[in-house]
Amino acid sequence: MIKVENITKHFGEDEILKGISTTFERGKTNLIIGRSGSGKTVMLKCLVGLFLPNSGEIFFEDKALGEMNNEEQRILREETGMLFQGGALFDSMNIEDNVMFPLRMFSDKSRPELLARVNEVLKRVDLENVNKKFPSEISGGMKKRVSIARAIVNKPKYLFCDEPNSGLDPKTATLIDNLIQDITKENNITTVVVTHDMNSVMEIGEKIVFLKNGKLVWQGTKQEIFKTNNEDVTDFVYSSDLFKKIRNIQIEEN
Amino acid sequence: MKYLRDIGSYFLMLKKVFSSPTKRSVMRELIFKEIDDLIIRSLGIVAFISFFIGGVIAIQTALNLDNPLIPKTLIGFATRQSMILEFAPTFMSIILAGRAGSFITSTIGSMRVTEQIDALEVIGVNSLNYLVFPKIIAMLFFPFIIVISMFLGMLGGYLAGVYGGFSTSADFIAGLQNTFYPFHLVYAFFKTFLFAFLLATVPSWHGFYMKGGSLEVGKASTKAFVWTSILIILTNYIVTQLLLSQ
Secondary structure (H helix, E strand, O other), X not given: OEEXXXXXXXXXXXXXXXXXXXXXXXXXXXXXXXXXXOOHHHHHHHHOOOOOOOEEEEEEOOEEHHHOOHHHHHHHHHOEEEEOOOOOOOOOOOHHHHHHHHHHXXXXXXXXXXXXXXXXXXXXXXXXOOOOOOHHHOOHHHHHHHHHHHHHOOOOOEEEEEOOOOOOOHHHHHHHHHHHHHHHHHHOOEEEEEEOOHHHHHHXXXXXXXXXXXXXXEEEOHHHHOOOOOHHXXXXXXXXXXXXXXHHHHHHHO | OHHHHHHHHHHHHHHHHOOOOOOHHHXXXXXXXXXXXXHHHHHHHHHHHHHHHHHHHHHHXXXXXXXXXXXXXXXXXXXXXXXXXXXXXXXXXXXXXXXXXXXXXXXXXXXXXXXXXXXXXXXXXXXHHXXXXXXXXXXXXXXXXXXXXXXXXXXHHHHHHHHOOOOOHHHXXXXXXXXXXXXXXXXXXXXXXXXXXXHHHHHHHHHHXXXXXXXXXXXXXXHHHHHHHHHHHHHHHHHHHHHOOO
């Protein structure tokens, strides 16, 4: 479980996060949603330690991130996997080496042993026979799957995903969403996904945190998000024609 | 104010480069890769330019010797001195600021734009040590390039001087051997090491701290070349003043 207590983050005069408090539960896919510029990615980067919050605290299983010593931080890094928006695969390495990279950093096992684990996770994300290809030689959807494989290769306790299905066709996007949810359940990990895609909310949103202008304005489940009267949330949810039509049908049926 | 902040940021970067080292087995591979990218792949352009510039120095010197009292050995002497003191260490470094420096900035800058540096940090790697340290070690081999440049420059001068009819072989070789001070080599290699450090770190700083997209990567590469060249010229002046002036 990850607990966030009253974190703020500003860059110069711009206050991006304004005192956010919430919890992200273990074994669930937790979603941070909101419009572009609402502070979702900054919050995610605070969670993974890429940005330091200006105030507030983040707890990983009751241990404050700001109070961890170097060894505790190293262990936390080993327990953390992240899927970046563009994949962030290392261009100079082939797929096999990309996925093996976190293992090599934390393990002294021999290459054949590491390779066995790499092949296992590549198989888990339905990618086989791509080991020797380079990131530039595979499709966007495959890059995302390789990135998931790299994120889970160390059997993390925490998985963070930044817009995992941006730039993908709807079918591949659903596939990636389901893969993230399945991995979360299989390994009982705490997964935090940043998205503005309502399809993802429908597919995998077990706990949803809604941000607007750096503030947390609503949190709940995917069932609750369609029933809430919070104007900001309804504005966001029903901004697409499809969801407007669904709502109108529901109203007519009621 | 911005320049002061940038200078501070450069030195803070250097501090981080030498802290939290990357795993030795990974670092070894990175160093070999950087030696290939920065040193071995620069040999062609260095050899080509050095050979022909050596030839041009010999011809220019010969064409300006219209006083019969000045010995023809001066052609070999001038070629050697130009190559050892300035052309090989200083101008090769500026040429490499264009080749290797731009390569370093664009590689690291692209990694920044595509979040590969963030990915390294999330995995728990000290990205500055991982990216910059192997480049500094690889550039320790830079003096080998300079030796090759010196040799090929003098060879080019010899061939242009002798086969162009400007000097005899004996005169040219006598000129090469005339009043040779080994300290000049010490001076040349001392400044080569300083330039190598600048060549590895200044473009790295420009790539690592760039902001924006692919367009900014190009701009950062250009800035890296300009600033590396300026720093090489300034360092060259200071080192020359300190080591060679009486």
